[in-house]
Amino acid sequence: MGGVNHGFERLTAQYLFREVAKRRAAYETGHPADEILSLGIGDVTRPLAPPVSAAMAAAAREMATREGFRGYPPAFGYDFLRAAIAARYAARGVSVTPEEVYVSDGAKTDAATLAHLFGDVTVALPDPTYPVYRDAHLLAGHRLRLLPATAENGFLPTPDGLPRTPHVVCLTSPGNPIGVAYDRAGLTEWVDFARGSGSLLVFDAAYEAFLGDTGVHSIFEIPGSRGCAVELGSFSKSAGFTGVRCAWSIFPREVTFDGVPLAPLWERLKSMASNGVAYPVQCAAAAALTPAGLAATEKNVRYYLANARLISRALRGAGVPYVGGEVSPYLWVRCPDGISSWEWFDRCLVLRQVIVTPGVGFGDAGEGYVRLSALGRREIVRRAAARLFGGDTREKAQSSSLMVSYGIKMKNKRLKMTGRSR
Amino acid sequence: MGGVNHGFERLTAQYLFREVAKRRAAYETGHPADEILSLGIGDVTRPLAPPVSAAMAAAAREMATREGFRGYPPAFGYDFLRAAIAARYAARGVSVTPEEVYVSDGAKTDAATLAHLFGDVTVALPDPTYPVYRDAHLLAGHRLRLLPATAENGFLPTPDGLPRTPHVVCLTSPGNPIGVAYDRAGLTEWVDFARGSGSLLVFDAAYEAFLGDTGVHSIFEIPGSRGCAVELGSFSKSAGFTGVRCAWSIFPREVTFDGVPLAPLWERLKSMASNGVAYPVQCAAAAALTPAGLAATEKNVRYYLANARLISRALRGAGVPYVGGEVSPYLWVRCPDGISSWEWFDRCLVLRQVIVTPGVGFGDAGEGYVRLSALGRREIVRRAAARLFGGDTREKAQSSSLMVSYGIKMKNKRLKMTGRSR
Numbered sequence: 001m002g003g004v005n006h007g008f009e010r011l012t013a014q015y016l017f018r019e020v021a022k023r024r025a026a027y028e029t030g031h032p033a034d035e036i037l038s039l040g041i042g043d044v045t046r047p048l049a050p051p052v053s054a055a056m057a058a059a060a061r062e063m064a065t066r067e068g069f070r071g072y073p074p075a076f077g078y079d080f081l082r083a084a085i086a087a088r089y090a091a092r093g094v095s096v097t098p099e100e101v102y103v104s105d106g107a108k109t110d111a112a113t114l115a116h117l118f119g120d121v122t123v124a125l126p127d128p129t130y131p132v133y134r135d136a137h138l139l140a141g142h143r144l145r146l147l148p149a150t151a152e153n154g155f156l157p158t159p160d161g162l163p164r165t166p167h168v169v170c171l172t173s174p175g176n177p178i179g180v181a182y183d184r185a186g187l188t189e190w191v192d193f194a195r196g197s198g199s200l201l202v203f204d205a206a207y208e209a210f211l212g213d214t215g216v217h218s219i220f221e222i223p224g225s226r227g228c229a230v231e232l233g234s235f236s237k238s239a240g241f242t243g244v245r246c247a248w249s250i251f252p253r254e255v256t257f258d259g260v261p262l263a264p265l266w267e268r269l270k271s272m273a274s275n276g277v278a279y280p281v282q283c284a285a286a287a288a289l290t291p292a293g294l295a296a297t298e299k300n301v302r303y304y305l306a307n308a309r310l311i312s313r314a315l316r317g318a319g320v321p322y323v324g325g326e327v328s329p330y331l332w333v334r335c336p337d338g339i340s341s342w343e344w345f346d347r348c349l350v351l352r353q354v355i356v357t358p359g360v361g362f363g364d365a366g367e368g369y370v371r372l373s374a375l376g377r378r379e380i381v382r383r384a385a386a387r388l389f390g391g392d393t394r395e396k397a398q399s400s401s402l403m404v405s406y407g408i409k410m411k412n413k414r415l416k417m418t419g420r421s422r
Numbered sequence: 423m424g425g426v427n428h429g430f431e432r433l434t435a436q437y438l439f440r441e442v443a444k445r446r447a448a449y450e451t452g453h454p455a456d457e458i459l460s461l462g463i464g465d466v467t468r469p470l471a472p473p474v475s476a477a478m479a480a481a482a483r484e485m486a487t488r489e490g491f492r493g494y495p496p497a498f499g500y501d502f503l504r505a506a507i508a509a510r511y512a513a514r515g516v517s518v519t520p521e522e523v524y525v526s527d528g529a530k531t532d533a534a535t536l537a538h539l540f541g542d543v544t545v546a547l548p549d550p551t552y553p554v555y556r557d558a559h560l561l562a563g564h565r566l567r568l569l570p571a572t573a574e575n576g577f578l579p580t581p582d583g584l585p586r587t588p589h590v591v592c593l594t595s596p597g598n599p600i601g602v603a604y605d606r607a608g609l610t611e612w613v614d615f616a617r618g619s620g621s622l623l624v625f626d627a628a629y630e631a632f633l634g635d636t637g638v639h640s641i642f643e644i645p646g647s648r649g650c651a652v653e654l655g656s657f658s659k660s661a662g663f664t665g666v667r668c669a670w671s672i673f674p675r676e677v678t679f680d681g682v683p684l685a686p687l688w689e690r691l692k693s694m695a696s697n698g699v700a701y702p703v704q705c706a707a708a709a710a711l712t713p714a715g716l717a718a719t720e721k722n723v724r725y726y727l728a729n730a731r732l733i734s735r736a737l738r739g740a741g742v743p744y745v746g747g748e749v750s751p752y753l754w755v756r757c758p759d760g761i762s763s764w765e766w767f768d769r770c771l772v773l774r775q776v777i778v779t780p781g782v783g784f785g786d787a788g789e790g791y792v793r794l795s796a797l798g799r800r801e802i803v804r805r806a807a808a809r810l811f812g813g814d815t816r817e818k819a820q821s822s823s824l825m826v827s828y829g830i831k832m833k834n835k836r837l838k839m840t841g842r843s844r
Binding site for chain 2: 003004005006007008011014043044045046047048049050052053054056057058060061063064065066068069070071072073105106108109112113116117118119120121131132135136139140236240242243244245257258260262265268269271272273274275276277278279280281284
């Protein structure tokens with residue numbers, strides 16, 4: 001009896017970013033002289049902080065010496081990095097031991113690997129969601145229960161209405177694609193639900209650096225969470241590591257699901273599924289947690305947040321409803337005139353030559369929204385926001401014509417890629 | 423309905439290397455002055471080649487510049503590295519396009535991820551085997567059919583006796599833990615079986631560099647394989663990347679299983695399960711494939727093979743039956759007097775202060791054997807081989823007393839960790 005994994009049939013095609021790229025390419029072919037600006041990018045653009053880069057380069061050189069060469073890294077990370085991550089939690093008043101920190105090459109890897117911890121479970125997921133949470137659990141054959149993030153619940157789903165039975169609940173805060181964060185009361189409600197129902201919280205804190213000195217950075221700030229929650233953290237957005245690849249998970253010693261301690265299973269799974277993270281990468285990550293590294297990487301976060309304020313001001317000026325951008329690089333913006341995510345994508349591309357990310361690409365409940373990212377370079381973000389929403393006098397002509405585009409009634413569902421108003 | 427993955431119950435504890443470490447530690451505690459030498463290590467020890475280290479350091483520095491910064495790597499690898507790997511195949515007369523090359527952070531990661539391609543399948547595996555093949559498929563709920571590697575079949579299982587039904591067949595050549603390699607006839611037999619039965623071959627070529635100018639380096643050297651085989655390659659043992667983490671898989675466009683083209687599923691799975699490999703790591707890997715990089719890394723392989731010849735000579739001198747060590751850093755050695763793998767491990771540790779790897783740790787059919795590794799430093803390998811099997815006049819006294827230890831009749835199954843003959 002042969003057979004490929006039938007879980008693949010449950011996955012949608014990886015439509016979103018491929019389709020964005022396809023439509024952009026189609027437009028560019030027809031208009032090679034146009035400059036397209038992107039607010040679609042979910043990737044950082046600031047260079048690595050100098051101490052981080054220097055630590056990685058030094059480790060690379062060390063590996064060419066007889067004394068400094070290192071082979072297989074420890075399966076769960078070098079002690080120096082596990083300790084540095086634990087110390088970062090301690091600095092926020094959260095008690096996590098180095099042995100509860102598991103280093104990996106990315107939060108996405110961890111999120112996908114996590115799915116294999118579970119058997120016949122129901123996974124509760126915000127809709128829209130970062131896609132790996134949906135895809136990994138569908139592929140593993142799990143049931144999904146979607147929790148719509150809507151204007152009514154402030155785009156932060158609560159456990160209200162969820163049966164008090166064991167779920168695996170995947171929460172991202174600050175969110176992606178919706179750049180809003182749970183407060184202490186909201187997370188306490190989830191921890192209480194988990195404790196009362198025998199559920200497990202998988203808390204994705206990849207964007208916690210954008211909270212600055214406010215908000216809840218770790219689920220382990222919430223009393224009672226250590227028995228019912230695990231956490232994913234990442235250097236990707238805090239220290240600009242999307243091209244360096246380093247992240248971590250926290251599995252408290254006492255966390256269980258279905259009565260089974262999870263840390264030993266996680267250790268078994270991780271040491272089966274990977275041979276660990278490169279030594280120079282771990283040195284770079286540790287450097288990002290030194291005072292000099294933190295100062296440099298926090299500067300980058302402030303840069304992106306200043307970008308986000310630029311977009312926010314433009315949105316408010318144009319009277320466009322949105323959330324996010326305060327403790328996140330992402331803004332979640334309502335499409336005008338009740339049009340669809342892809343329709344607005346087309347208008348932004350064709351009429352303004354700006355790339356946005358259709359919200360529906362992250363889940364059905366994202367229909368009618370787009371995600372704007374502030375992770376680009378200042379000048380690009382400024383000009384793109386001006387093109388879309390005005391506020392930049394140098395592009396007045398364009399912004400006023402954009403306002404016109406809000407009133408356009410599209411004759412055909414598919415916009416021809418040849419028309420331009422500029 | 424909650425539940426952890428019941429597949430965990432099918433896994434044995436990660437006994438092997440932990441148990442080795444435990445017994446070593448117990449001995450060391452009792453004999454702190456003794457110097458223990460290891461032939462157990464499955465990890466490289468030679469430093470990175472200078473051009474490789476330099477490329478990685480340069481890329482790390484580049485990432486700190488505005489112009490040189492790179493965010494998320496392409497999901498399947500940078501074009502420069504995919505092309506360099508394809509060119510390496512072309513140099514051996516094997517036609518693989520860059521688009522068929524998928525870069526990853528390790529062959530182990532790929533081997534584990536691969537299991538999720540399949541549904542309800544039977545996986546045919548050599549016994550003993552590199553553990554991830556057994557564990558990942560057990561965890562995924564697949565059936566295993568073990569193919570004992572024995573002296574009778576030259577430690578190279580054939581398809582003889584396998585039902586001609588679709589299997590996923592995982593082969594490693596040169597092997598791990600048994601350091602022998604299939605020849606062209608042997609692999610042709612497997613390709614013929616796969617074509618005739620609708621099976622898929624997963625060919626692990628992580629040790630191909632040890633073949634030098636002989637043997638079959640890629641399953642795609644065998645006619646007809648492109649429709650029924652995928653391949654895993656690695657920089658770990660060729661270029662000493664166990665601490666750098668870079669590998670690749672080859673999925674030919676035409677490869678199918680159960681009538682389904684596999685490359686699109688692999689792309690979906692890989693882009694779900696990872697965000698790719700660090701740019702500096704990929705630069706290092708590309709440097710390892712330049713003429714200067716190849717010259718330097720081939721020198722390291724020759725160094726390990728010279729170590730293996732040292733061990734081989736000692737084994738032959740002592741009349742101990744073994745295979746391997748010619749096109750592999752591993753030697754597979756028959757335990758004396760019909761004793762078990764762990765019994766001989768204990769004797770080697772207690773009587774000779776040398777670490778070996780019990781063959782039974784890789785599968786039941788490995789009982790009665792140990793794996794010796796030539797990946798250590800020359801001086802350590804030389805002295806360990808002399809301690810175990812004689813041949814080094816400087817350690818004559820020890821080698822002759824070792825010969826005595828061959829005749830020891832163990833009174834108790836568990837050797838007391840206090841007795842020493844030296």
